[in-house]
Amino acid sequence: MKYIESKKNDEIKQLKKLALTKNIRKTGTYVVEGFHLVREADQYEQEFVKLLVTEKYTEDRLVKKYHDIAVSISEDVAKELSETKTPQGIFAVLKVNNTDKISAINGKWVMLDDVQDPGNVGTIIRTADAAGYDGVITSLDTADFYQPKVQRSMQGSQFHLPIYRMNINDAITLAKESDLTIYGSEVNDQAKPYNELAKKDKFALIMGNEAHGVSQDVLNQADENIYIPILGQAESLNVAVAAGVLMYGLQTL
Amino acid sequence: MKYIESKKNDEIKQLKKLALTKNIRKTGTYVVEGFHLVREADQYEQEFVKLLVTEKYTEDRLVKKYHDIAVSISEDVAKELSETKTPQGIFAVLKVNNTDKISAINGKWVMLDDVQDPGNVGTIIRTADAAGYDGVITSLDTADFYQPKVQRSMQGSQFHLPIYRMNINDAITLAKESDLTIYGSEVNDQAKPYNELAKKDKFALIMGNEAHGVSQDVLNQADENIYIPILGQAESLNVAVAAGVLMYGLQTL
Numbered sequence: 001m002k003y004i005e006s007k008k009n010d011e012i013k014q015l016k017k018l019a020l021t022k023n024i025r026k027t028g029t030y031v032v033e034g035f036h037l038v039r040e041a042d043q044y045e046q047e048f049v050k051l052l053v054t055e056k057y058t059e060d061r062l063v064k065k066y067h068d069i070a071v072s073i074s075e076d077v078a079k080e081l082s083e084t085k086t087p088q089g090i091f092a093v094l095k096v097n098n099t100d101k102i103s104a105i106n107g108k109w110v111m112l113d114d115v116q117d118p119g120n121v122g123t124i125i126r127t128a129d130a131a132g133y134d135g136v137i138t139s140l141d142t143a144d145f146y147q148p149k150v151q152r153s154m155q156g157s158q159f160h161l162p163i164y165r166m167n168i169n170d171a172i173t174l175a176k177e178s179d180l181t182i183y184g185s186e187v188n189d190q191a192k193p194y195n196e197l198a199k200k201d202k203f204a205l206i207m208g209n210e211a212h213g214v215s216q217d218v219l220n221q222a223d224e225n226i227y228i229p230i231l232g233q234a235e236s237l238n239v240a241v242a243a244g245v246l247m248y249g250l251q252t253l
Numbered sequence: 254m255k256y257i258e259s260k261k262n263d264e265i266k267q268l269k270k271l272a273l274t275k276n277i278r279k280t281g282t283y284v285v286e287g288f289h290l291v292r293e294a295d296q297y298e299q300e301f302v303k304l305l306v307t308e309k310y311t312e313d314r315l316v317k318k319y320h321d322i323a324v325s326i327s328e329d330v331a332k333e334l335s336e337t338k339t340p341q342g343i344f345a346v347l348k349v350n351n352t353d354k355i356s357a358i359n360g361k362w363v364m365l366d367d368v369q370d371p372g373n374v375g376t377i378i379r380t381a382d383a384a385g386y387d388g389v390i391t392s393l394d395t396a397d398f399y400q401p402k403v404q405r406s407m408q409g410s411q412f413h414l415p416i417y418r419m420n421i422n423d424a425i426t427l428a429k430e431s432d433l434t435i436y437g438s439e440v441n442d443q444a445k446p447y448n449e450l451a452k453k454d455k456f457a458l459i460m461g462n463e464a465h466g467v468s469q470d471v472l473n474q475a476d477e478n479i480y481i482p483i484l485g486q487a488e489s490l491n492v493a494v495a496a497g498v499l500m501y502g503l504q505t506l
Contacts, residue, residue, distance in 0.1 A: 119372075123491045123494060126487050126490070126491065127487075127490060127491070127494050128485075129485045129486055129487035130481075130483050130484065130485055130487035130489070130490050131484055131485065132484025132485040133485070153491070155487070155488070157486075157487055160485060160486035160487065161485065161486075195505040228383075228501065230383050231383065231384055231385025231504065232381075232382045232383055232384065232385045232386070232413060232414065233382055233410075233413040233414075234379050234380075234382040234383035234408070234410055234413065235408070236383070237379070237380060237383050237497070238376045238379065238380070238406070238493070238497075240491070240493070240494055241376060241380050241493055241494055241496075241497035242497075243494075244490070244494035244495075244497050244498050245497050245498055245501045248481065248498045248502065249501065249502075249505070251484065252448040252502070
């Protein structure tokens with residue numbers, strides 16, 4: 001097994017660049033970190049490009065399975081690649097799933113209209129997974145779900161449900177073609193309280209940007225705009241919390 | 254008005270130390286940042302110890318009101334004090350409210366059993382504020398709500414509802430003395446689904462540590478342990494999202 005000791009190694013420098021969307025999209029590869037995620041990537045039959053491990057993992061069953069593409073790295077290199085302060089010392093480079101094209105959607109979907117914070121994007125996708133939604137569509141200006149910071153808060157949900165990235169108007173068209181009800185969400189007590197909606201089996205719930213909410217153009221295309229009643233004195237909710245309240249709220253009507 | 258230009262000034266060094274709980278508790282003071290929070294602190298009649306502003310705020314009405322304790326600072330000092338990349342340039346040093354002692358609680362409360370992440374703690378308090386809860390109690394090992402990172406995600410909710418910090422067992426005793434139903438939350442499908450509970454007007458909802466959940470000792474003292482059904486393949490929810498789902502879920506039963 002090849003060994004890389006220096007964090008200045010060219011291969012490591014290239015991998016560091018996969019923190020940026022443009023490099024993820026250019027190379028068609030992204031990095032997952034930690035034993036749990038790497039094992040899930042294997043279980044869910046993702047395409048492995050490379051596996052990088054520190055000494056304590058070199059005898060692991062997983063590493064033996066991928067020995068042709070496995071690379072041994074120093075603790076120093078692990079620290080350089082890691083998003084955490086105390087890296088576990090296992091990283092996989094995976095092929096991006098070719099999920100930018102889709103011809104139809106059905107059931108319950110969440111759509112993100114320019115959500116900026118990677119932690120929020122990952123947390124919303126993880127919640128959609130927990131709440132039994134059928135998939136997530138992110139707009140082109142939403143934080144890319146292959147970014148390391150999104151991966152970290154998503155905790156492997158990309159292996160459990162389909163996630164697409166496309167123009168938000170195309171996503172709405174797709175939903176309307178399958179007769180999904182479009183729910184825009186807003187911080188506006190003129191909208192409809194979510195807990196007064198009729199239960200539906202087919203809908204798309206659209207969550208918006210942290211500062212500006214769902215864009216007016218998108219709200220105009222919605223069948224119903226909904227809100228979470230503010231019962232105290234806070235001005236608004238964190239978007240990932242609001243998404244959780246609405247996703248479970250619509251499931252338990 | 255006094256002017257501080259260098260970030261190496263002793264007064265600025267002392268203020269930087271207020272990022273740490275031990276120094277907040279020792280001095281009985283903490284820092285809020287940004288015009289919105291400083292204005293809210295004034296509106297909610299908090300005790301100001303100092304107000305630090307860059308040039309653009311020196312003629313502001315608020316600064317004139319506090320001119321006796323106002324200090325002009327350079328952009329360099331503002332950057333040093335700030336939690337953000339682009340500081341607004343206004344900071345207030347406030348007295349910690351003497352809220353460690355309380356003789357009775359009533360209504361709907363949230364209790365945090367060793368929640369570690371400052372962002373989660375702030376977000377949960379903000380959500381409790383939005384969802385119309387009567388107050389929040391944090392255990393002694395929960396991230397201190399006067400920390401700058403908690404302040405940032407809490408967005409001023411400390412001015413809207415009471416927040417106490419005490420031993421979690423004392424908090425449970427206090428709740429039981431006022432006949433509040435104690436709900437422990439867990440990731441365990443043997444517990445009761447939250448949406449099947451009877452509606453109550455008086456309860457304490459306990460949320461737990463990110464890694465270990467609510468401690469077993471605390472769960473043993475609960476009247477009912479509840480969970481959020483996982484309908485998909487995620488293993489768990491982010492604790493701030495789970496708190497939001499439960500807080501609103503219990504309000505809309």
